[in-house]
Amino acid sequence: MPDGGSGFTAEPDAVLRASNGLVTASDALDNAAKALQSALAAQGECWGADESGKAFAKDYVPGAQGAVEGFTNLVQGLRGMQQNVAKSMKALSGADEDVTSQLSKGQ
Template sequence: MSNELRVERDALKRAGDGFKAGADSLAAAGSSLEGKLSAEGKCWGADETGQAFEKDYAKNAQDVLKMITSIVENLGQMKEGIDRMAGTLGDAEDASGGR
């Protein structure tokens, strides 16, 4: 059994690009959703039934948009962390003469 760890820093960075692509795609979807929700306005009306619907719907719609924003931010942070990890591991490998 080997106690060796090998990391291809460029491959690791490329893998991290998937997090950025995912964040960009989700951000675009969230923006589209927000635009469509805003364009519809309060289409359910102001009567008793409409107010009952709005009570749960409006909060849930806002919660979903907040979650999308949070996930986008987290995916971006994951990409940054992978890039830092790739750099640190690569620097350590270089310093140890592993390359």
């Protein structure tokens, strides 16, 4: 900050527009998660019920479930982040408008 770090500025409209990228990313990841779930479901338990199939499933099934859960958590996190950005910019705009109003009234 050129002024020695004594202030903070933001353009709420620009920040909100940029935060739409989080919505776009979360929607794309949500679609990818659904495609992954469909692909996994379509394969079924194709590894078989013999000893080698059971050994494979022991690691594969929890890993596949973890991947789907990871996608879900990431989607929720991105959506929550966008909502928090929107709330922050709304609060910043409101505070800025309050200060401007008070200054114009001479308070």
